Amino acid sequence: MDFTDYYDILGLEPTATQEEIKRAFKKLARKFHPDVSTEKDAQARFQEVSEAYEILKNADKRAEYDQLRSYVNNQGQQPGSQGFQFDTHDFADNPQFEDILGSIFGQRGFDRGGSRANGGFRQPGRDVHYTLQLSLEEVHNGGEKQVRLRTQSGEKTIKVKIPVGIYNGKELRLRGQGEAGSGGAGDLYLQVEYLPHRQFEVDGHDLVLMLPVAPWEAALGASIEVPTLSGRVKLRIPAESKNGSRLRLKAKGLSKTGNQTSEQRGDQIVVLKLINPPVSTPQEQAAFEALHTAFNHFDPRVGV
Amino acid sequence: MNDKVLTLAEFCQITQLESAYVLELVAVGIIDTGSREDFDPEQILRGIKAQRLQRDLELDLQGVALVLDLIDQNQSMRQRLQHLERLLTRFHA
Numbered sequence: 443m444d445f446t447d448y449y450d451i452l453g454l455e456p457t458a459t460q461e462e463i464k465r466a467f468k469k470l471a472r473k474f475h476p477d478v479s480t481e482k483d484a485q486a487r488f489q490e491v492s493e494a495y496e497i498l499k500n501a502d503k504r505a506e507y508d509q510l511r512s513y514v515n516n517q518g519q520q521p522g523s524q525g526f527q528f529d530t531h532d533f534a535d536n537p538q539f540e541d542i543l544g545s546i547f548g549q550r551g552f553d554r555g556g557s558r559a560n561g562g563f564r565q566p567g568r569d570v571h572y573t574l575q576l577s578l579e580e581v582h583n584g585g586e587k588q589v590r591l592r593t594q595s596g597e598k599t600i601k602v603k604i605p606v607g608i609y610n611g612k613e614l615r616l617r618g619q620g621e622a623g624s625g626g627a628g629d630l631y632l633q634v635e636y637l638p639h640r641q642f643e644v645d646g647h648d649l650v651l652m653l654p655v656a657p658w659e660a661a662l663g664a665s666i667e668v669p670t671l672s673g674r675v676k677l678r679i680p681a682e683s684k685n686g687s688r689l690r691l692k693a694k695g696l697s698k699t700g701n702q703t704s705e706q707r708g709d710q711i712v713v714l715k716l717i718n719p720p721v722s723t724p725q726e727q728a729a730f731e732a733l734h735t736a737f738n739h740f741d742p743r744v745g746v
Numbered sequence: 747m748n749d750k751v752l753t754l755a756e757f758c759q760i761t762q763l764e765s766a767y768v769l770e771l772v773a774v775g776i777i778d779t780g781s782r783e784d785f786d787p788e789q790i791l792r793g794i795k796a797q798r799l800q801r802d803l804e805l806d807l808q809g810v811a812l813v814l815d816l817i818d819q820n821q822s823m824r825q826r827l828q829h830l831e832r833l834l835t836r837f838h839a
Contacts, residue, residue, distance in 0.1 A: 468803075475802055477795045478817060492802070611821050613791050617760075643836070645829050652836045686837075715837060 445514050448494035448507065456508065460499065467495040476571055485571050567623030574602065574614070574632040578639045578649070581608055581696060582671040589632070594621065602632065607697030607707075610636045610644065641669055647708025648695045654717045655679065660687075670694040670710050677712060685716040751784035761793045771796055774807045776814060 449456050452466040474481060474488040481487065497503045572591060580587060584606035590599050600619060612634045620628030636644055643650040653668060663681035667674050670691060677689060688711050695708025721727055758765050771777040776796050777789045796810045805813065 471803055475799070477799055478813065488802075610825060615791060615794070638832070643829055643832050645826075650829075650833060652833070713833075713837075 445510075446490070446494075447511065448498055451490050451494040452498070456511070458498075460501075463495065463498045467491060467499070471495075489568065566625040567621035567628035569628040569631060570620040571631045571633065573635050575635050575637050576604065576608070577637050578642055578644065578671060578696075580604060581636065582606070584608070584700075591630075600630075605700045607647070607700060608634055609647075610634060642671070642710075644696070645711070647698050649708065649710045651710060651712050652715050653677075653712045654715050655683070656719065657716055660684070660714060660716055668712060671696075679714070683714055685714060687714045688712070689714070750787060752787060754783055754785065757785040757790070757793070761790055761797075763793055763797060767797070768793060770807060774811050776807065776811045 449458065452458075452463060452470065454462060454466055458466070470491045471488065473479060474484045474491060476485040476488055479488070497507050570591075570593070572589075574587075574589060576587075581604070584604050587602050587604050588599055589602050590597055600616070602614065602616070614632040614634070616630040616632070618627045619630035641651060643652075649671065651668060651670075653666070655664070655666070659666070659679060660683040661681065663683070664679045666677050666679060668677045668691075672694065675691065675694070677691065679689065683689075691710040691712065693707040694710035697707050699706040719726070721730055752760070754765055754768060757763075758768055761768070763771075768777065771793055772779055777785070777793055779785055792814060796807075796814060799805055799810050799813055800807065803813075
């Protein structure tokens with residue numbers, strides 16, 4: 443079993459007062475609470491911190507823990523090295539420490555989830571939080587996805603139903619798919635995170651496509667084939683479009699309703715990006731000079 | 747996203763929250779039931795989170811409501827910022 447230094451976890455000296463312990467816990471609990479925190483390992487850290495506090499806030503448990511801790515440290519282990527291995531065989535021969543281990547850890551006398559200890563009864567398994575990364579195609583099509591999760595007891599694969607248009611940041615709760623416990627398994631939480639797409643950006647239910655166009659296409663208008671999540675479509679670019687102009691393809695965005703009908707879908711916004719052609723041959727130079735002559739009165743820097 | 751609505755009893759069963767507690771959440775506006783006592787499945791996690799936050803951070807319900815609203819705001823601002831940053835990158839690419 444792992445022996446963890448609870449004082450380290452709370453960033454405290456072993457001489458800390460109860461008031462200091464409480465303060466340290468509250469501060470860290472706010473920082474790492476899985477519902478609030480954006481830290482990567484928030485859930486694990488929050489559990490550690492809660493576990494540490496659960497023991498140290500209680501004078502009796504703390505006294506037992508201190509005894510155990512000094513015993514472990516006297517075995518030649520470095521104090522303060524968190525989570526070092528500690529061989530239970532050492533304790534098998536030592537009934538006194540068996541008792542301490544039992545009273546502190548063994549009978550699940552505290553609730554690791556941070557709720558009130560309920561006298562060491564049935565302990566529900568922990569909730570587990572994962573990120574579910576989805577491509578925009580998966581979001582658009584919906585369906586079932588096999589998700590591989592790395593758990594304490596190895597890898598497991600679960601099937602998750604992806605509703606069409608599931609939004610970025612949405613949390614799914616799979617009851618009873620969390621960690622096992624004597625009082626039933628905890629829940630599994632999956633938070634959807636859209637993967638970056640090669641072509642599209644997402645703005646709510648709308649998709650945004652940056653479309654490069656030549657100056658004459660923008661000036662004269664053009665009909666251009668553009669990609670959407672449901673295939674390529676023709677887009678009419680009006681004459682005299684500007685760099686950064688936004689054109690809207692109705693109902694080519696993501697579903698708002700969880701089904702494929704078009705009336706409840708976002709749009710695809712196409713943003714025009716004017717690209718000047720490289721000028722290398724004499725003919726190309728001549729073309730730009732002709733442009734210059736034709737636009738003699740054009741001042742691109744009015745007001746600059 | 748979902749047309750299905752839940753009764754109070756169903757909502758309590760799924761969230762494993764006590765009905766008195768759920769009604770408190772409705773009273774402070776953490777859970778919105780509209781004019782009737784219909785519970786939107788979208789609010790399930792909000793209820794569970796409310797209880798977790800209240801328990802783990804020792805907040806009162808008004809504090810929980812504030813935290814939940816700020817989390818939502820924060821998330822949508824983060825997404826908006828990320829969207830604009832990426833768009834800008836594409837524009838300059």
